[in-house]
Amino acid sequence: MATTLKAVKREDHKGSATRKLRLNGQVPGIVYGKEKGNTSISLDSLELIKAVRDDGRNAIFKLAVDSGQPLEVMLHDYQMEPIKDELVHVDFYIVDMKEEMDVEVALVLTGEAPGAKTGGVLQQPLYELQVRAKPKNIPEEITVDVSQLEVGDSISVADLPISDKYEITDDPDTTIATVLAPDTIEDVEEAPSENDEPELVDPDAEGKK
Structure with a gap:
């Protein structure tokens, strides 16, 4: 009520x-x-x-x-x-209870990503979803389970289950959650020093690619 x-x-x-x-x-x-x-x-x-x-x-x-x-x-x-x-x-x-409307709904991640336990970093680029629904069908929030995400895995809008009560109108390719690999010692050692001279690039070679 x-x-x-x-x-x-x-x-x-x-x-x-x-x-x-x-x-x-x-x-x-x-x-x-x-x-x-x-x-x-x-x-x-x-x-x-x-x-x-x-x-x-x-x-x-x-x-x-x-x-x-x-x-x-x-x-x-x-x-x-x-x-x-x-x-x-x-x-x-x-509101017209019979008419669909567009609203923003909170996006909440649930569960613990295995990749985060092994050193990965769980990131959530998106915190709200664009939803189209009749007023009585608008969800208070939309939850996404990340308990299967390993390092390198991600979840996008396209992976969300389809509901018969509302439509998610965000771009299907939009990333919702991802587990990034941590920086390694090798990455740091291989990174060029600020004092290193820049590598010269042959413009002709670039044009042949």
């Missing part, structure tokens, strides 16, 4: 009114959607943070604005004040 958030319409957009809202623990925001127009709102900052922490970044919320019918929304964007680390503005998007 979706968490209900209570909000009120915001009529005064002056800076002084906005500062007063924040001092009172409220966060200003806007709610909008296709053919729905824009409505300026404010709601309790701590209540919103708790709901997102409990339900997830891509959760569907019921947003009750004043005494109107609750709207099914997603948190589309937010702004933080970097110094105080405070929430200063939020954007909600009214």
